[in-house]
Amino acid sequence: MSDPAELDLVSRQVRFSLIEISNRAQTAHLAGALSCVDLLVALYWTRLRITPGTVTDPARDRLIFSKGHAISALYTVLAKRGFFPEENLARYNEEGAGLPEQPSPGCVPGVEWATGSLGHGLGVGIGMALASRIQATPYRTYVVMSDGECQEGSVWEAAMLAPKLGLGSLTILVDFNKWQATGRSTEIMQMEPLAAKWQSFGWCAREVDGHDLPAIVNALHAETPPDQPLAIIANTIKGRGVSFIQDDNNWHYRSPSAEEVVKARQELLSHA
């Protein structure tokens, strides 16, 4: 499915789910989950070769969600794709429910790697992409990262090696929402020019509007040099989709009240 209107509706539904479970669980990191929803929808609805029946298939595509603090976004997408029952989302962050605030190894089917400490996913992804070549098992490896994460030195260790290994089966998507826990990421560190950094490290770098679903889908499907890893720098808005959340960094930690859930529902789903 890649009809833009249908994908847009899926994104709105995922966003509203996130609002609901954040309200119920009173957990942090809602805004960073909202900013990467469109990236995940484009991946899971148009690109990834992985289904609930192939989660342990050696030839499945791998997705490492390296910004583990925003895992509620991946849980919601996986539930909507049938990897586990959607009603389980209501038990997000409950004891014994298997949906911890940051993922543990094998917590639910489809979560490929336990993340939460930033700067690990890309190195692991390189290992998986290299294994695909050594074992002659053709699959692709995707790593979803945050912009703040790109401040970790380990990211640049990995960035320097992947092109050297010619890992054309590796794609990263950086959710460049311009915020981190305590301020503007672009003011705290010299983030810009971010795409040019990846380009200069030897990656095929593409900048996209991270909320323009057809543009993301195009970037994911476009031809790239076969021996060059791909970096999609997605310009996003933290808290995207809800007027009183987006681009307000208080929502790095805040969760919505019952009244705010109603308001968000109107904004996201009323004309759906």
Place this chain on the structure above:
Amino acid sequence: MRNAFADELLKLAREDSRVVILSGDIGNRLFDKFKAEFPDRFYNCGVAEANLISMSAGLASCGLRPIAYTITPFITTRCLEQIKVDVCYHEMPVLIVGTGSGLSYASLGSTHHSFEDLAIMRVLPGMAVLAPADSGELRSCMRAALRQNGPVYIRIGKKGEPVIFPEPPPFEIGKWNIMEPGERVTLLACGTLLPIALEAAAMLRFSEVNPQVARCASVKPLDADFLLKAAAESDLLVTLEEHSLAGGFGSAVAELLLDADLPHPPRLFRAGIPDHFLHDCGEQDHARTLCGLDARSIANRILKLLAK
């Protein structure tokens, strides 16, 4: 030990197509044969150990058996979080090998000394920690490590260690072995201090003390059965390690003895490196002597303790 490591790796790679080596820009020419025979199973990951470890975990998750290799401080403490999260938390069968452990690189100064690695590796859940005595035992440890279905850390020396085992001796993870039988005193030698333990034992026999000597390459898990039997049979247990006295092999032994709540616990003398950095330059023997880890110092300490 480095040469034996490279030689055994080549044999293991021939037997097991899952073996892949990741080197942190070390081993100039050491792996030439390996690279020639298995060009797609050797990777120099550069001076970038954090990524090297995460990558190893990713390879292992796909069914390969990566061996992560560089100088001990850089493959343990520098990338500790990657070892904790990507290797141990995910229970990945990655074999981490540190070369130049303990005081092997004494002359290179404290940046290259590693006397905290056993303590730090053994605190990680699921990690097996091995310290072979020489090249022969290293080969046995490597084979045991690859039979293991989880993370293993092996600390090795550099080159020119005394040969104790011309052929790889029997070895099992979690088992210690008697080298020399004796009574009243048991020397538990960890890693490359085994020759020192044997030398100290020979000195003690001139003073009519005939200690039992054991090789204890398995630091985690310890051999609890062996240790409790030795504790029951000995007046004095002695641990020897080229490692800090804080948290290493001797500490692990002390913890087990305390937890066993023995009615008549033996005395325990832990020989190791005191709680300070070494600033004096010099070779390994010199550094060992500064720390009281030479055979003469250890034998004298034991005689004094027995005279009390």
